[in-house]
Amino acid sequence: MGRIRILSDLVANQIAAGEVVERPASVVKELLENSLDAGASRIRIEIEGGGRKLIRISDNGHGMVRDDALLAFERHATSKLRTADDLLSIATLGFRGEALPSIASVSRLTLETRDPADEAGTVLEIAGGNILRVEDAGLPAGTTITIRDLFFNTPARRKFLRTEQTELSHIAALVTHYALANPTKHFELHSATQALLTAPSVPNAADRLFQIFGKDTTGYMLPIAAEQDFAHAGLPEPPPWKREPDYEPPAPGHLRLAGFISKPELQKLNRNSIYVFVNHRLIRDKLILHALTEAYRNIIPPTSFPVVLLFLEMPPEEVDANVHPAKTEVRFRQSAFVHDFVRDTVRTVLMQARPAASFAAALNNGRYGPESSLLLDVSPLPDGPIPPVFDPTREPATFPQSEPEPTAADTVPFTTAKSPSFTLAAPIVPPSPGRFAYPGHSIPVGYEATAPATHEPGTNGAPQQTDTLYALSTLKPLGQLRDSFILAVNEEGLWIIDQHVAHERILFEKVLRERTTEQVQKQRLLMPLLIDLLPAQMLSFAEIADELQRNGFEVEPFGPRTLAVKAAPVGLEGRELEQMLQEVLEAPDRNQQAENAEARRRRIAASIACHAAIKINQPLEPTKIEWLLNELAKTEHPTACPHGRPIALRYSHRDIQRAFQRI
Incomplete structure (x- = not known):
């Protein structure tokens, strides 16, 4: 048989x-x-x-x-x-x-x-x-x-x-995801003892974000929107979308990205606060997560993660949802294009916003202060009652674009405006000021040459500067604190700048710029510096030797496990030079993905900048301090050093008044 x-x-x-x-x-x-x-x-x-x-x-x-x-x-x-x-x-x-x-x-x-x-x-x-x-x-x-x-x-x-609380937390996280993706719909989640989520319908994603996360978190979020043609022509017209009769799908061959990303000061310990939707479908896609990691590289520490709410819209023909039984993973027809578009769009918004870290957020490190309820994480919950995600007595508010202070943004009518196309092979063109809107996701976008402004209650509509680092150019230095931190003031308040990480950011961008234009300044050593390495480090040297040469190094093998350094970039010498090379030649973690050329270039540039930068406990002349502040103001992203540490903290005039009970 x-x-x-x-x-x-x-x-x-x-x-x-x-x-x-x-x-x-x-x-x-x-x-x-x-x-x-x-x-x-x-x-x-x-x-x-x-x-x-x-x-x-x-x-x-x-x-x-x-x-x-x-x-x-x-x-x-x-x-x-x-x-x-x-x-x-x-x-x-x-x-x-x-x-x-x-x-x-x-x-x-x-x-x-x-x-x-x-x-x-x-x-x-x-x-x-x-x-x-x-x-x-x-x-x-x-x-x-x-x-x-x-x-x-x-x-x-x-x-x-798992335990009842753990399983309930997974359900709560799931419902929260879909409530964020569908702001025009009413959601309720009830356990046997309490209402965990009550989210009435709201007109747009900004109000839903406020409902779910509260004022504290939304104050640290930046709106993002962009649109790009796919790299080929002749894409067939997508079928009508039947979920919402008034929904207008993207034009054939168009990829749209909209949503919110957190400022660098708002960081989480895991990826559970990253919400990504493709054509309204909740996904956990490694490609998109990698693009977000690359966008935040050298802006936040590699062990921290941002808060992200992203909506990707594309013709259904461009994405295959039939690759996983639970439909949580998708496959893009043009995966490299989607990856680079997400990475470059997020990176551009972060570079343009230049958000400044406040003292409250810095002391908190953004991890636990904002209303990021454990209910939003899929990690197990402690025993006991679960706090509701949304208090139905709290009124929705328009989306604030400043730090969490008692302010209220004026309501501006939403209109539809297409953003210019992003050319990935050339310098990125930022979205034009305006509004990016589609049903249920009307999101303000656009950044002026100066910091955006909000309106304080009781100031008769007088604009107030939001917390960005555009004000660095107006700082007046006062001196140093313990020869490590620069104190400076302007109309916004008191600033403290970490002199090491500030110089590190300046040098990091300088190294990348000179490497691109092949104008690296290097100096020859009087005697070659001999460095002994492990076998795995010698293999690493073979992989990055060309990149080291492009950054001003002249290094060659001197025996089976020794390198001879004959020249190095200006500013690197002695012990710092040896430590820098040991650092970049560390054997890669086998559990991590292979390092691409861009990541390798930025890693080496960050190491050069770190070891060549001004150190803490180093006295600086007033002229050196002024030069440092002026050069920092010229950088593209003065928010954080290449390793993600904050550069400047601001103690605002309002914070000072509040501390002295003036307001």
């Missing part, structure tokens, strides 16, 4: 459930996406026992007729695909037709649904994949799905679930 046999439908569904239903949050994700695809404007989620005991999702979408309600639980039954060609232009969140039968095979499920055109609705009850009851009932238009006793018939799967 043969050994190969066809699995029963029950076993096949449970195997599919193992791919689709990883944990209770996976169930919520599939059902939530179905509600969004159904055009729902109000979605309510109820959770008990971390999702083990109960998951109930109710929406006011278009609902289903009786026949469709029965067909929905057949494998590969879907209303979103007709032919294989439709897989090339997926414009909905769900499409495979595996979620409902997979969930029903490992739970006790009740479906209540009614199409608005029908007089009666349908109630369908399933347990372990077997239909128990089908009957008509009087129901409101829309759909309610109740999941009880998840994994009741697969106890081995239940053993792999």
Whole structure:
């Protein structure tokens, strides 16, 4: 007798459930996406026992007729695909037709649904994949799905679930993601004891950001928007998007990027505050995460992560969502183009904004002060009640573009304005001042030559400078603090500048500039400097020898494990020169991705700048201090040193007044 046999439908569904239903949050994700695809404007989620005991999702979408309600639980039954060609232009969140039968095979499920055109609705009850009851009932238009006793018939799967608080935190993070992506829709998340999230519909993403994160975090966020043609012509017209009737898809061949990115002073310990959506789909894509890491390179420490809310819009033909069972990973047709576009756009906004760090944020390091509730992280929560993400009594506010002080930005009508194309092979052209808008995501963008201004209550509309580093050019030095920090003042307040990292930023940009123009200044050593290396470091030298030469080094092997340094960039000598070379020749971490040419160039430039810069505990003449401040003001990004440490901290005039109880 043969050994190969066809699995029963029950076993096949449970195997599919193992791919689709990883944990209770996976169930919520599939059902939530179905509600969004159904055009729902109000979605309510109820959770008990971390999702083990109960998951109930109710929406006011278009609902289903009786026949469709029965067909929905057949494998590969879907209303979103007709032919294989439709897989090339997926414009909905769900499409495979595996979620409902997979969930029903490992739970006790009740479906209540009614199409608005029908007089009666349908109630369908399933347990372990077997239909128990089908009957008509009087129901409101829309759909309610109740999941009880998840994994009741697969106890081995239940053993792999975490604590109730942990599973609930995963669900809360997921709902938060989709609330951010759909600001015009009403979301509610309730546990057995409290309302975890109540987010009424708001007109744009800025107000939703305020709802979820609060004033403190939104004060550290920068708006971002750009549009770029794809690198080829002749892209077919994308199909109409059916989720929102008034939605206008991008023009054929266009890639749009909009959202918010955090200032360098707002940093997190993990990537859980990075929210990325491609065509409204929540993704965790390594390509986009790498682009964001590259954009923040030399701006924040490599062990820290920004807060990011990004929306990528592109024709459905340019992205393949059918590469992962949970649909959390996608594949871009032109991945290098998308990567560089995201990296360069984010980098440009950071360079132009030049945000200044305040004392409060610096002492906090931006990690815990702003209202970044643990609920937004997918890491386990401590035992005890979970604080609500959004207080419904708090009124939405317009998006502030200054540090978190008691200010309110004037409301400006949103209009649509296209940004100039970004040419990746040439210097980046910044977005033009204006507004980038599409339904549900009206986002202010654009930066003037001077710092943006907001309006203080009680100042009769007088503009107030926001906290940027454009004011560095107006600083008047007072002296040094312990021969390490420069004290300076201007109309905005008192500034403290770290002399080492300030000089490091100046030299870093100078090294990159001279290396590009092949005008590196170098000096020959009277006697070659001999440096002994480990075998792995000798291999590293073979990889970066050409880059060292371009930066003014003359280095050659002097035996199997020794290097002879005959020339070096001006400013590097003695012990600092040897330490710099030892640093750049460190054996790479095998757990990290391979270093590309750009990353290698910036790493070497950062090491040269660090070891050649002015040190702490070094007295400076007044003329040297003035030169340092003037040169710092000319740099492209005076916010942080190449290793991510802040350069300048400002104690604002308002902070001083508040400290002395003047206001």
